Amino acid sequence: MSNPGPVDPWARLRAEFYLPPDQIYLDGNSLGLLSRRAEQKLLQATADWRRLGVDGWTEAKPAWLDWTERVAAQLAPLLGAAPDEVAVTGQTTVNLHQLLATLYDPAAPRRTILADPLNFASDLHALQSHLSLRGLDPAIHLKLAPTRDGMTLRTEDLVAAMTPEVQLALFPAVLFASGQLLDLEKLTRAAHERGILIGFDCSHSIGAVAHDFGRIAPDFACWCHYKYLNAGPGAIGGLYLNRRHFHRPPGLAGWWGVRADRRFAMHAAHEPAAGAAGLHIGTPSMLALAPLAGSLELIAEAGGVAALRARSLALTHALRAEIERELSPHGFTVVTPRPDSEHGGHLALAHPDAWRICQALKAAGVVPDFRPPNLIRLAPAPLCNTEDECREAVFRLRTIMLERRPESFPPSAQPAP
Numbered sequence: 001m002s003n004p005g006p007v008d009p010w011a012r013l014r015a016e017f018y019l020p021p022d023q024i025y026l027d028g029n030s031l032g033l034l035s036r037r038a039e040q041k042l043l044q045a046t047a048d049w050r051r052l053g054v055d056g057w058t059e060a061k062p063a064w065l066d067w068t069e070r071v072a073a074q075l076a077p078l079l080g081a082a083p084d085e086v087a088v089t090g091q092t093t094v095n096l097h098q099l100l101a102t103l104y105d106p107a108a109p110r111r112t113i114l115a116d117p118l119n120f121a122s123d124l125h126a127l128q129s130h131l132s133l134r135g136l137d138p139a140i141h142l143k144l145a146p147t148r149d150g151m152t153l154r155t156e157d158l159v160a161a162m163t164p165e166v167q168l169a170l171f172p173a174v175l176f177a178s179g180q181l182l183d184l185e186k187l188t189r190a191a192h193e194r195g196i197l198i199g200f201d202c203s204h205s206i207g208a209v210a211h212d213f214g215r216i217a218p219d220f221a222c223w224c225h226y227k228y229l230n231a232g233p234g235a236i237g238g239l240y241l242n243r244r245h246f247h248r249p250p251g252l253a254g255w256w257g258v259r260a261d262r263r264f265a266m267h268a269a270h271e272p273a274a275g276a277a278g279l280h281i282g283t284p285s286m287l288a289l290a291p292l293a294g295s296l297e298l299i300a301e302a303g304g305v306a307a308l309r310a311r312s313l314a315l316t317h318a319l320r321a322e323i324e325r326e327l328s329p330h331g332f333t334v335v336t337p338r339p340d341s342e343h344g345g346h347l348a349l350a351h352p353d354a355w356r357i358c359q360a361l362k363a364a365g366v367v368p369d370f371r372p373p374n375l376i377r378l379a380p381a382p383l384c385n386t387e388d389e390c391r392e393a394v395f396r397l398r399t400i401m402l403e404r405r406p407e408s409f410p411p412s413a414q415p416a417p
């Protein structure tokens, strides 16, 4: 593989990462890789803990007490949001529960929640259990908009599903399987015209797509940081609450959501912090937060999320061009929509033998990701993959198809999804 040379700023960023030896890692949308910067922040946090004990809350640099607020301010540009609309807390699913508890009113005349069948299962679990908890039957009150092909969603179908009984809608910004990027602006406008609250799960978009929530102004969003944000397995999550909802008390209250200057007063009455910070529940994990702070430094050095998106597009373009040139005779279909405005950071290839091909690809030193029943996801991470790697991955995939017809791949059991 050619060396892009030290003048390439992306090469410098790539050098920050621990790349698995002898592997082309294209699974950064499942678990992003560790960077030296993220590691350094984590080691710093443990060193501060070792040295300072409880005083780390005030004496660590930065002090742990308001570290989540500092990181939220660094993160906000990735969403195009104001810093006080973002909280760094919890996990995706927990944050969704918190946002539902805060925004959804089970006593309103219109109480249906609208979602789609292609969202990550955890989001649907949260919606269903939330409805049950509020005494409503998810079989009646959770409505799933249709998908025509089982892979993608059409804006017009989602809008048509925004019927008068719908109170709140949740969609993924980027679909985890097909990689489709939804038209958040059109969906938000349509929802608001119909008096519907709308939110997005940005787990598969943050760090690969530049969001502009200041302009689009959805009601809420949640996401994780262990995919394109490279903050580590089980990293702290994020949520966005549009400021039009700041007057609402947190649905799930806890002391970390209390105003910072009153938190240690230990009053039984909950005095929420201003903005999204009021949605914190318990003590955030500094060890799960530290690597995120490192990742955000790297993103700032890369030129911010617009530069990241441009890089991501360059990589997915190179990948798609190579796939179309080399793989069409071998029964692959790219199910990810083609226009830039309609895809996130990964490409999904459909093939009837996807599972066995993924195994063979891994044996050939390329780490893809299999999604049942027939998808191979290839996710070049803007901070650490190269166009050469995209081309090389496709070359190895083609070699597999040429040398070993899929029928002859060793049979192996599929993992439990």
Ligand SMILES: *Cc1c(COP(=O)(O)O)cnc(C)c1O
Binding pocket: 091, 092, 093, 094, 119, 120, 122, 123, 172, 176, 201, 203, 204, 223, 224, 237
């Ligand atoms: C990755 C992902 C999740 C994961 O949820 P956690 O609570 O962070 O484990 C949830 N929803 C979507 C859409 C995802 O892509």
